[in-house]
Amino acid sequence: MSKVLKSLLVGTALTCASAASAVELEVTHWWTSGGEAAAVTKFAEAWNATGNTWLDGAIAGSGGTARPIIISRILGGDPMAATQLNHGRQSEELIEAGLMLDLTDVAEAGGWKNIVNPSSLLDSCTLDGKIYCVPVNIHSAQWLWLSHAAYEKAGVAVPADWNEFVASAPALEAAGVLPLAMGQQGWQQNLAFGAITIAVAGLDTWRDVTVNKNADTARGPEYAAVFEAVAAARELARGSNVQDWNQATGMVINGEAGAQLMGDWAQGEFSVAGQVEGTDYSCLPGLGLNEILDTGGDAFYFPVNDDPEITAAQKELAALLISPEVQVSFNLAKGSLPVRGDIDMAAANGCMQKGLAILADGGILPSGDMSLSADTQTQIEDLMAEFWAGDMAASDAQAAYADIIASAD
Amino acid sequence: MSLVDHRPAKTGYAKGKPNRLTRNLSSKIAALPMILTALVVFVGCTIWTIVYSFTDSRLLPRENFVGIEQYERLWGSSRWITSISNLMWYGVCSLVLTLVIGFTLAALLDRKIRFENTFRSIFLFPFALSFIVTGLVWQWILNPDYGVQGVVRSWGWESFNFDPLYNPDIVIFGILIAGIWQGSGLIMCIMLAGLRGIDEDIWKATRVDGIGTLKTYLVVIIPMMRPVFVTCLVLIAAGIIKLYDLVVAQTSGGPGLSSQVPAMYVYDYMFKAQNLGQGFAASTMMLLSVVIILIPYIYLQFKGKSRG
Numbered sequence: 144m145s146k147v148l149k150s151l152l153v154g155t156a157l158t159c160a161s162a163a164s165a166v167e168l169e170v171t172h173w174w175t176s177g178g179e180a181a182a183v184t185k186f187a188e189a190w191n192a193t194g195n196t197w198l199d200g201a202i203a204g205s206g207g208t209a210r211p212i213i214i215s216r217i218l219g220g221d222p223m224a225a226t227q228l229n230h231g232r233q234s235e236e237l238i239e240a241g242l243m244l245d246l247t248d249v250a251e252a253g254g255w256k257n258i259v260n261p262s263s264l265l266d267s268c269t270l271d272g273k274i275y276c277v278p279v280n281i282h283s284a285q286w287l288w289l290s291h292a293a294y295e296k297a298g299v300a301v302p303a304d305w306n307e308f309v310a311s312a313p314a315l316e317a318a319g320v321l322p323l324a325m326g327q328q329g330w331q332q333n334l335a336f337g338a339i340t341i342a343v344a345g346l347d348t349w350r351d352v353t354v355n356k357n358a359d360t361a362r363g364p365e366y367a368a369v370f371e372a373v374a375a376a377r378e379l380a381r382g383s384n385v386q387d388w389n390q391a392t393g394m395v396i397n398g399e400a401g402a403q404l405m406g407d408w409a410q411g412e413f414s415v416a417g418q419v420e421g422t423d424y425s426c427l428p429g430l431g432l433n434e435i436l437d438t439g440g441d442a443f444y445f446p447v448n449d450d451p452e453i454t455a456a457q458k459e460l461a462a463l464l465i466s467p468e469v470q471v472s473f474n475l476a477k478g479s480l481p482v483r484g485d486i487d488m489a490a491a492n493g494c495m496q497k498g499l500a501i502l503a504d505g506g507i508l509p510s511g512d513m514s515l516s517a518d519t520q521t522q523i524e525d526l527m528a529e530f531w532a533g534d535m536a537a538s539d540a541q542a543a544y545a546d547i548i549a550s551a552d
Numbered sequence: 553m554s555l556v557d558h559r560p561a562k563t564g565y566a567k568g569k570p571n572r573l574t575r576n577l578s579s580k581i582a583a584l585p586m587i588l589t590a591l592v593v594f595v596g597c598t599i600w601t602i603v604y605s606f607t608d609s610r611l612l613p614r615e616n617f618v619g620i621e622q623y624e625r626l627w628g629s630s631r632w633i634t635s636i637s638n639l640m641w642y643g644v645c646s647l648v649l650t651l652v653i654g655f656t657l658a659a660l661l662d663r664k665i666r667f668e669n670t671f672r673s674i675f676l677f678p679f680a681l682s683f684i685v686t687g688l689v690w691q692w693i694l695n696p697d698y699g700v701q702g703v704v705r706s707w708g709w710e711s712f713n714f715d716p717l718y719n720p721d722i723v724i725f726g727i728l729i730a731g732i733w734q735g736s737g738l739i740m741c742i743m744l745a746g747l748r749g750i751d752e753d754i755w756k757a758t759r760v761d762g763i764g765t766l767k768t769y770l771v772v773i774i775p776m777m778r779p780v781f782v783t784c785l786v787l788i789a790a791g792i793i794k795l796y797d798l799v800v801a802q803t804s805g806g807p808g809l810s811s812q813v814p815a816m817y818v819y820d821y822m823f824k825a826q827n828l829g830q831g832f833a834a835s836t837m838m839l840l841s842v843v844i845i846l847i848p849y850i851y852l853q854f855k856g857k858s859r860g
Contacts, residue, residue, distance in 0.1 A: 207824050210823075210824065211819075211823030211824055214611070214823070214826075215823065218612075233826070235611075236610060236611035236612055236826070237611065240612055327806050327807060327808075328806075384696075384718060386804075516610075516826070517824065517825050517826040517827075518610070518821075518825045518826060518827040518830070520825070521820060521821065521824055521825035521827075522629075522825070525629075525631045525809060528805075528806070528808045528809050529630065529631070529808045529809045530808075531808065532720055532806060532807040532808025532809070532810065533720055533807075533808050533810070543630075550625075
C-alpha cells in the first residue's frame with residue numbers, strides 16, 4: 144500500500160517538475176467536424192510529443208462564428224497562444240496594429256521561402272517584408288462531389304463534368320433523389336457561386352472581376368451566363384433544408400442527394416464514413432470543366448504575448464506545424480493538400496492525387512479571401528443567401544453583384 | 553393651486569433651510585458613483601458610437617470622417633430594409649397580440665376561478681425559459697418533418713401544410729408565435745396585479761348601475777389601469793427592439809435573409825464583416841427607434857404626474 148502511495152507521490156512530483164519546464168499553449172480553431180477533429184488531433188499529438196501541452200480551444204460553428212470570438216479576444220487583451228485564421232485580408236488590421244507575433248526569424252531558419260508551394264501562400268502571410276503566419280494546408284473550393292449510390296438508384300452513369308451533371312438531374316429527381324445538396328448558409332452558397340463562376344466564365348474573366356474589381360466585366364455577358372447557371376443550380380437544390388456543410392455532405396454519403404459543391408475538406412467526411420473514392424463517390428476538381436483550384440487555406444497566427452517563455456514556445460510550435468512529418472499526417476487526415484512541395488504524399492487517395500497534380504501543373508489561382516475584404520465577402524454572402532433562398536431573377540442578382548464589386552476596396 | 557404650494561417652500565428657504573442642491577447631501581454623494589457610471593458608460597459610449605458611425609472604421613476604430621456615407625449604404629442595403637420591415641411586422645403584431653392575450657388571460661383568472669394558482673404558474677412558466685431555449689423548442693415544434701406538420705400528416709391528413717420557418721414569406725410569424733408564447737405570461741401577471749388593485753367597490757357600483765361585465769372592463773377598468781398598460785407597453789417595446797437571440801435560435805436569419813432583424817445586422821457587420829462604421833451606423837438607427845418609443849413614455853409619465 145505504502146509502495147503504491149510512494150509511487151503516486153513520485154509520479155505527482157515528476158508531473159509537477161515537467162509542468163514547470165513545459166509550456167501550455169492554448170490553440171483556438173474551428174475544426175469540429177469528424178474529419179477536421181481527426182486532423183487537429185495530429186497537431187496536438189505532435190506538440191504533446193515535444194513535452195509541451197496543447198490546450199485545445201475548438202470553437203463550434205463555421206469560421207463566421209469563430210472569427211469574431213477569436214478577434215475580440217485578441218483585441219480585448221486576452222490573446223490565445225495560437226489561432227487558426229484563413230490567411231488573407233482577415234487579419235490585415237490586426238497585424239498593422241502590432242498584435243501579431245513576427246515570425247520572420249523562424250521562417251528564415253526553416254527556409255520557408257524555398258519550400259512553400261505555391262509561394263502565394265507565404266505572400267499572403269507577409270506584410271512589409273515580415274512573415275506573420277504559418278500556412279498549414281491548401282484548401283480549394285472548386286470541387287463537385289458525386290454519390291455513386293444515388294446514380295445507381297437513378298440508373299444513369301456518374302457524370303464527368305458539371306454540364307453532364309445538370310443533364311442528369313431530371314433522372315435523379317425521377318428516382319426521388321435530390322440532385323444538389325446545399326447547406327442553407329451564405330458562405331456555402333457563395334462557395335458554390337464561386338465554383339460555378341470559374342467553371343463557366345473561365346479564369347481570365349474571374350480574375351478581372353475578383354482581383355481587378357472591374358464592375359463592367361461583372362455586368363457583362365460572361366457573368367450573365369454565370370448567374371443563369373447559378374439560378375439553374377438553385378432549382379436543383381430546392382428542398383435541401385440542411386444547414387451545416389457536413390450535413391449536406393452526409394446526404395451525398397447516404398445517397399439521398401446526387402452531388403454537392405463543396406471544398407476539398409468534404410474529403411475528410413467521406414473518409415470518416417469509410418467510403419472509397421471511385422467506387423462509392425467521385426470528385427471533380429474545377430467541376431470537371433476548368434481544372435483550376437484556388438489556393439486558400441488555413442494558417443496559424445500567433446498573437447503577441449508578454450511572457451518570453453510563451454513567445455519562445457510559439458515560435459517552436461510555428462516551426463513544428465510546417466515540419467514534413469506533421470504536414471503529411473495532418474493533411475492526410477484532413478483531406479487537404481500540404482503546403483510543402485518537397486514531401487511524399489504517396490499515401491494520399493485519388494482525389495488528393497488529382498489535386499496535387501493540378502497544383503504541380505500550376506493550375507492555381509488566389510482565393511477570394513486574399514483578394515476581397517471581409518466586408519465585401521459579407522455583402523456577397525448576403526446577396527447569395529437572398530438569391531439562393533428566394534426567387535430573385537438572375538439579372539437582378541448580377542446587377543447587385545456588380546454594384547458590390549464597384550464599391551469593393 | 554401652485555401658489556399655495558410655493559408659498560410655504562419660500563418661507564422655509566428664507567428661514568435658512570438648505571437649498572435644493574445641498575438638501576439630502578449624503579444621499580446625493582452616495583448616488584454620485586451611479587450617476588457617473590450612467591453618464592460615462594451609457595451616455596459617453598452612446599455618443600462615442602454615434603460619432604464613429606460617421607467614420608470609415610473597419611476592424612479598429614479610426615477617425616477618418618466620411619459624412620453620412622455609412623447611412624447611405626445602410627439604407628441602400630436590401631438586408632437592412634428586410635430587417636426593418638421584419639421588425640415592424642413583429643413589433644406591431646407582438647405589441648397588439650401580447651397586450652390582448654395578456655389582458656384576456658388576466659381578466660379570466662380574475663373571475664375567481666378554481667385552480668387559479670396552477671393556471672398562473674402554467675401561463676408564467678414560458679417566461680422562465682431563455683429566448684434561446686424558447687427558440688429551439690419552437691424550431692422543433694415548427695419543423696415540417698418532426699413537428700406539428702409531421703404529426704398531423706401521420707394522422708392521415710396528408711396535404712396538411714404548416715412550415716412557417718421554411719417559407720420566406722411568413723417566417724417572421726413563426727418567430728412571432730414563439731415570442732408571444734414566451735412573453736404573454738409576464739404581461740398577464742402584471743395585468744392581474746393591476747386588476748387586483750381595482751377597488752371592489754367599483755365592481756359593486758357598476759353592478760348597481762346595471763352595467764354588463766364586458767362593458768365594465770372596456771369603459772371603466774381599462775381606463776383605470778392606464779399606468780399598468782404603460783408599464784406593459786414599455787416592457788414589450790424593449791423586448792421587440794432587442795429581438796436577436798430568438799431569431800438566431802430559430803432560423804439564424806434564414807431562409808436566405810427573410811428573417812433578419814436589425815440586431816443581427818449590427819453584429820454581423822461589426823464582427824463578421826469587420827466593418828465597425830457600418831455596424832455603428834446600424835446601431836445608431838436602432839437607438840433612434842428606442843428614443844422614438846421612449847419619448848411618448850416619458851410624456852405619458854410626466855403628464856400623469858402633473859395631473860395627479
